[in-house]
Amino acid sequence: MRSFSDSYRAAGVDIEAGYQGVQLMKRDVERTFIPGVVSDLGGFGGLFAPALSGMKEPVLVSGTDGVGTKLRIAQLLDKHDTVGIDCVAMCVNDIICCGAKPLFFLDYIAIGKNDPKKVAAIVSGVAEGCVESGCALIGGETAEHPGMMAADDYDLAGFSVGLVDKPQIIDQKKMQAGDVILGLPSSGIHSNGYSLVRKIFNVEHANLNLYSNELGETLGEALLTPTKLYVKPVLAALEAAEIHGVSHITGGGFFENVPRSIPDGLCAKIEKASLKTPPIFKMLASMGSVPEHDMFNTYNMGVGMTVIVSKETAGAALDALHANRCAAYPIGEVISGEEKVSLC
Incomplete structure (x- = not known):
């Protein structure tokens, strides 16, 4: 029946x-x-x-x-x-x-x-x-x-x-000063901070299909770009190098997520100038008058994941990531300190 x-x-x-x-x-x-x-x-x-x-x-x-x-x-x-x-x-x-x-x-x-x-x-x-x-x-x-x-x-x-x-299991206790911090590029905003995104761009009334020269695509395409998947590149890096910490940069941005992989007594020193930040973030900050701290405390700013690796095996980690279509690059180093994350 x-x-x-x-x-x-x-x-x-x-x-x-x-x-x-x-x-x-x-x-x-x-x-x-x-x-x-x-x-x-x-x-x-x-x-x-x-x-x-x-x-x-x-x-x-x-x-x-x-x-x-x-x-x-x-x-x-x-x-x-x-x-x-x-x-x-x-x-x-x-x-x-x-x-x-x-x-x-x-x-x-x-x-x-x-x-x-x-x-x-x-x-x-x-x-x-x-x-x-x-x-x-x-x-x-x-x-x-x-x-x-x-x-x-x-x-x-x-x-x-x-x-x-x-x-x-990745052992953060092995982390030490001098370890290299690698940034794994994001595909854009990913899936966080969209309440602020929708407010800034007034999406209910905006023309999302309008092409933007600044973005190189329509606003709708930029906002709907799917979150990058890091599984295969990170698994390859784990096979090739000595990984001491991995952080997924989601809601809360750098200030909330990077410290989750940092043990007490150490600090992730990240060079802001090294980050390859897509234009959508600059547009958000400009149109919404969003302070830099709030941008880094809400969005990934072009880095969807950080991988902390021993200095000796950083090259092997980069090779493995690049071989798996992930254009990772150094964005800082681990230093002694109690702050856990410092953006310089």
């Missing part, structure tokens, strides 16, 4: 649209499957059997996050196939900070009215992020919220689990 409910549909929830969405996204989901995936799409739980041979003490590492109000830009532009990359990146980029390899990912979409094609477009971005990170999309949920959200509204969040051998 076909599953349907006219009563539920009259209340605003179309379960048949949900089934259609699953069929539309199936091909994208399946292209993320890696060894270890046990279940197919549609079960009550996603099953994954990790390969543990050779590991002394396997440790699971989890991370969860969402895309935030950047989704409003996607809604205004009616472009939904990139925000899924943001969702994956915000989770797996956190997991990699301790040296773990992401294994699998699950997404959650809350939407005012289920539009199967829109949901499939969102999930296509999630799948793309998973493929680029080498992890599997093994499940998810789409929930229709009539009466709580406008029909065109949706929110997107996700959850990822990774694996690392306990002896291989």
Whole structure:
């Protein structure tokens, strides 16, 4: 018997649209499957059997996050196939900070009215992020919220689990003065500070499709550029060099995130002049009269991740990062001090 409910549909929830969405996204989901995936799409739980041979003490590492109000830009532009990359990146980029390899990912979409094609477009971005990170999309949920959200509204969040051998967890206690700080370039604003972005650019009334000579693209394209994924480059650097700390530069910018990888008694001295800052940040600061401190305390300013490496192996780390299409470069060094981060 076909599953349907006219009563539920009259209340605003179309379960048949949900089934259609699953069929539309199936091909994208399946292209993320890696060894270890046990279940197919549609079960009550996603099953994954990790390969543990050779590991002394396997440790699971989890991370969860969402895309935030950047989704409003996607809604205004009616472009939904990139925000899924943001969702994956915000989770797996956190997991990699301790040296773990992401294994699998699950997404959650809350939407005012289920539009199967829109949901499939969102999930296509999630799948793309998973493929680029080498992890599997093994499940998810789409929930229709009539009466709580406008029909065109949706929110997107996700959850990822990774694996690392306990002896291989990045040990910040090995950090010492003289270690080199590498900056891994961001692709732009990533997925943080968009409440301020939307206020400064007045996005509800701005022409997001207007080409900007300063940006070299439209404002909408610049604001919707997906978050860069750092999993494969950082894993390669971990194999090649002695890494003492990794920080994902998200909300809170440099002042909140860099100290999370710095032990007491040491300070990350970062040379501001060395940073390769994209023009979108200069535009934000200028149009919004945002003080420099607030910019560095809100945005990544062109550096989406910092990697702290021993001076002796910094060259090997750079080679590994460059070989994995990450144009990393030195942005400072570790010094003695109690401040944890200093921008000079």
